[in-house]
Amino acid sequence: MQISTFIKNRYLALGVAGFIALSILRTIFISGNDTGSILILESFSVLILFLLVSESIKVTSSVKMLPTWLVTSMLVLVFSGIFLKLLFNSIESLFPVSNIDYGKTISLELLPLIFIFNAATIILSVASLVIFRHLFFLKQSKNLNIYFNAMLIFIALASFTSFLGTKEYESMEFLTITFYVVATILIFMNSLKISWIAFLKKKQKRQLLLISVLLIGMHIFYLAMNPNDSTYYNLLSGFSHSFYRFNNIMTVYGIIYFSVLFFTTLFHLPTAEAFDRRTKEISSLQYFSKLINQVFDPKELSDTISELGADVSGADASWLILFSGTNRVEGIKGTGFVTSEKITNFIRKKQDLTTVKKIVMGDLKEFYRSEITDEQYAIVYLVPMVSYSKCHGILVLLKKDAVEYDDEEKNIIQTFADYASVAIENSYLLKESIEKERLEKEFDVAREMQQKILPEKLPVFENYEVAAVFIPAFEVGGDYYDFFTLPNGITGFVIADVSGKGISAAFVMAELKGILESFSTVKWSPKEILVEANYVLKRILDRRVFSTAVFGTFNPKTGEVIIARAGHCPVLHKTAEGIIERVPSGFGLGMNYTELFGEKLVEEKFILKEDESIVLYTDGVNEMKNEQMKDFGTERLKSLVSSNEDIGMNELALKIISDLTEFAGTKPQHDDITLMILKRNNPEKK
Amino acid sequence: MAEFKTSLRESEEFSIVELSGYLDAHTAPDLESAFTGLIDQNKYKVVVNFKDLEYISSAGLGVFMAYIETMRENNGDIKLVEMKPAVYGIFDLLGFPLLYDILDDEKDALNKFKQQGA
Numbered sequence A: 001m002q003i004s005t006f007i008k009n010r011y012l013a014l015g016v017a018g019f020i021a022l023s024i025l026r027t028i029f030i031s032g033n034d035t036g037s038i039l040i041l042e043s044f045s046v047l048i049l050f051l052l053v054s055e056s057i058k059v060t061s062s063v064k065m066l067p068t069w070l071v072t073s074m075l076v077l078v079f080s081g082i083f084l085k086l087l088f089n090s091i092e093s094l095f096p097v098s099n100i101d102y103g104k105t106i107s108l109e110l111l112p113l114i115f116i117f118n119a120a121t122i123i124l125s126v127a128s129l130v131i132f133r134h135l136f137f138l139k140q141s142k143n144l145n146i147y148f149n150a151m152l153i154f155i156a157l158a159s160f161t162s163f164l165g166t167k168e169y170e171s172m173e174f175l176t177i178t179f180y181v182v183a184t185i186l187i188f189m190n191s192l193k194i195s196w197i198a199f200l201k202k203k204q205k206r207q208l209l210l211i212s213v214l215l216i217g218m219h220i221f222y223l224a225m226n227p228n229d230s231t232y233y234n235l236l237s238g239f240s241h242s243f244y245r246f247n248n249i250m251t252v253y254g255i256i257y258f259s260v261l262f263f264t265t266l267f268h269l270p271t272a273e274a275f276d277r278r279t280k281e282i283s284s285l286q287y288f289s290k291l292i293n294q295v296f297d298p299k300e301l302s303d304t305i306s307e308l309g310a311d312v313s314g315a316d317a318s319w320l321i322l323f324s325g326t327n328r329v330e331g332i333k334g335t336g337f338v339t340s341e342k343i344t345n346f347i348r349k350k351q352d353l354t355t356v357k358k359i360v361m362g363d364l365k366e367f368y369r370s371e372i373t374d375e376q377y378a379i380v381y382l383v384p385m386v387s388y389s390k391c392h393g394i395l396v397l398l399k400k401d402a403v404e405y406d407d408e409e410k411n412i413i414q415t416f417a418d419y420a421s422v423a424i425e426n427s428y429l430l431k432e433s434i435e436k437e438r439l440e441k442e443f444d445v446a447r448e449m450q451q452k453i454l455p456e457k458l459p460v461f462e463n464y465e466v467a468a469v470f471i472p473a474f475e476v477g478g479d480y481y482d483f484f485t486l487p488n489g490i491t492g493f494v495i496a497d498v499s500g501k502g503i504s505a506a507f508v509m510a511e512l513k514g515i516l517e518s519f520s521t522v523k524w525s526p527k528e529i530l531v532e533a534n535y536v537l538k539r540i541l542d543r544r545v546f547s548t549a550v551f552g553t554f555n556p557k558t559g560e561v562i563i564a565r566a567g568h569c570p571v572l573h574k575t576a577e578g579i580i581e582r583v584p585s586g587f588g589l590g591m592n593y594t595e596l597f598g599e600k601l602v603e604e605k606f607i608l609k610e611d612e613s614i615v616l617y618t619d620g621v622n623e624m625k626n627e628q629m630k631d632f633g634t635e636r637l638k639s640l641v642s643s644n645e646d647i648g649m650n651e652l653a654l655k656i657i658s659d660l661t662e663f664a665g666t667k668p669q670h671d672d673i674t675l676m677i678l679k680r681n682n683p684e685k686k
Numbered sequence B: 001m002a003e004f005k006t007s008l009r010e011s012e013e014f015s016i017v018e019l020s021g022y023l024d025a026h027t028a029p030d031l032e033s034a035f036t037g038l039i040d041q042n043k044y045k046v047v048v049n050f051k052d053l054e055y056i057s058s059a060g061l062g063v064f065m066a067y068i069e070t071m072r073e074n075n076g077d078i079k080l081v082e083m084k085p086a087v088y089g090i091f092d093l094l095g096f097p098l099l100y101d102i103l104d105d106e107k108d109a110l111n112k113f114k115q116q117g118a
Helices: A003-008 A010-028 A035-061 A067-094 A108-137 A145-165 A167-191 A195-199 A202-225 A231-237 A241-292 A298-313 A337-350 A365-370 A407-453 A502-519 A526-537 A596-600 A634-643 A649-664 B028-040 B058-073 B085-094 B106-117
Strands: A317-322 A329-333 A360-363 A379-387 A390-399 A464-471 A478-485 A491-498 A547-555 A560-566 A571-575 A578-582 A603-607 A613-617 A673-680 B005-011 B014-023 B045-056 B077-081
Touching: A010 A035, A010 A108, A035 A108, A035 A145, A035 A241, A067 A108, A067 A195, A067 A202, A067 A231, A108 A145, A108 A231, A108 A241, A145 A167, A145 A241, A167 A241, A195 A241, A202 A241, A231 A241, A241 A298, A241 A407, A298 A317, A298 A329, A298 A379, A298 A390, A298 A407, A317 A337, A329 A337, A337 A365, A337 A379, A337 A390, A379 A407, A390 A407, A407 A478, A407 A502, A464 A478, A464 A649, A478 A502, A478 A673, A491 A502, A491 A613, A491 A673, A502 A526, A502 A547, A526 A547, A526 A560, A526 A596, A571 A634, A578 A634, A613 A634, A634 A649, A649 A673, B005 B028, B014 B028, B014 B106, B028 B058, B045 B058, B045 B085, B045 B106, B058 B077, B058 B085, B077 B106
Parallel strands: B014 B045, B045 B077
Antiparallel strands: A317 A329, A317 A390, A360 A379, A379 A390, A464 A673, A478 A491, A491 A547, A547 A560, A560 A603, A571 A578, A571 A613, A613 A673, B005 B014
16 A cells, blocks of 8 residues: 555545645634534534545555554554653643633644644544454455444544533533444444454464553553543644544544453463364365375476475475485475575485474575575475375475574474375375276286287197196286197197296297297297297397297107207106106207207107196296295196096196195286196097 | 395405395396496306295396396306205206306305306
């Protein structure tokens, strides 16, 4: 609010001019104490008051006033009023003003003095009324204009009719008394509208209690300073009765208002703390709702936390140090990147950030001893951001002034930081779950690929039984089995296990299928096929990826089986004498691409006799774990094979799987399980 | 499940990495970073002690394959010692002994390095 706005306001200027005119009028012309003169004089006075009051209200109405500021101004006003009276009392003897009264023209030489004191008194009274009005409308949800205006009307009436209190109009005195009483009652009623005190902090309420006692005392003192026979009384009421009455009513208003305020505040005090907490919660909640919308973008979240952190704390600069990743500095507000880096490094030297458990304050004098910059921060606060007992980082707050936060402010900042860390935690969780969903999608693709790669149907041979079971693990391993027809008409079979999991393993598997498929159309030796495959895989495989495999050929007429094993699990050959583990030498595909692979790979040839079978499997079977982390083991598999002689091979495969499941118990399956069984039947048994 | 851990110590010019727990697809990156750390310091002569390793999966085996090659390209090697029978079984089946040095103890490994160096 600027002085110029006051001056620009025409009505206000008119009021002031009117007041000057009235003074001159009163001094020079109006001297009679006849009713006509008095009415003119008082009407004029009240009109001037009306203009001053209404226009001051209009001018100040758009300004948002804080209650503490208003009450403090009140203190200044009353103090000025008392000072004015004391000043007057000290110089009163110099001037013969004691006989100012109606019927007497005020002499010209007294005019400046009378003008100054009257004007000052009236300005103070008007200002008081404006402040009371502002206080009245603070935090009011309903439109209460009518109550206040009614009060104003009665104050005006009481002021206007105050001349009836003089001896000459004794018979009419009841009228002005009535107006006065009604005005006082309305003042009292309007004084009860002080809901704004509920919004003060406890500390402010305690201060308010003191100030209101002081204000009551000062108002009473002010009132007592000019009894009806004092010179000051004459100065005011002799000039205009309305002015005096108005001043008087304002003083009474002050006493009533601040008495009510005092008692109300007193009763509010015990609940102040709970109220404080609630308002703090509500405001934090607002911040929280702002934060929660940002969790999708971690960068934006950091910016918001930093910005709101500075808002909440009133800091001049702020940023975050997040512990995840590379301890990075994010969301720099109020300063530059270089400054924040330098100060962060300085802080790191002074304090192990991971040990910060509550708000820590430090001063930056030492920092600026070696740094010359334009920006000078006095103190720094480190606020840990903790949620679920995990500290996600530090909110750094810098202040240019060295005024430290009190406990309440620290509480608010900490509450905010706690919410912020929840938001950070959520953003991490969200990121994780998006990542997880992506992985699950990948698994779906891999699983689908795997299913498509595996043969749809098993080959059928006279006098032979073929069974195969494949159970993918949740994470999808790289198991693969297949059958081929070789150029010499003989059947080829393969079982393989690509290292690693997920989509990459599934891809390698698909490549392997393609490679084997094409070589099996031109070669018929298992060893040759694997050596060629190894050579081709060189271009495809990552250094740490390899695949084990057993490639075999099988002649249904003779029962001749030739196998080559590239690092894979043994082939179990069940004979009448027991199970033979066929483990010819050879290392995994993709482990070495030199001649060494072929040199070490040895073919093994044997005849599958009637009633004999071979069992091929992947390490998902023997490495299946139970709750005690024990392996299922090859021995258990072998005993299952040898003890179930008379059942079909499909049945045997299912039996093995159910035993595996039973063994594992609640332990989840980590790797694909593949079983392939080939049995030569005895035609005479049927 | 026993947590996977690596610990590093030096013996003469050789680095000895001790493993414990379960080495699988989830813990393999830890081992990789241990090896990368050694390569960064130009330490290519490494002995890995398997005394406390309970289990190794194919992903774990892959790490050895990749880094043994790297060490060898730099005139070094990774020698594997003190494997439990079960762990050795996995390496053996895959044909590791055909390609890499799997030895009884650290002393053997250091001697082997010295012989090769000579």
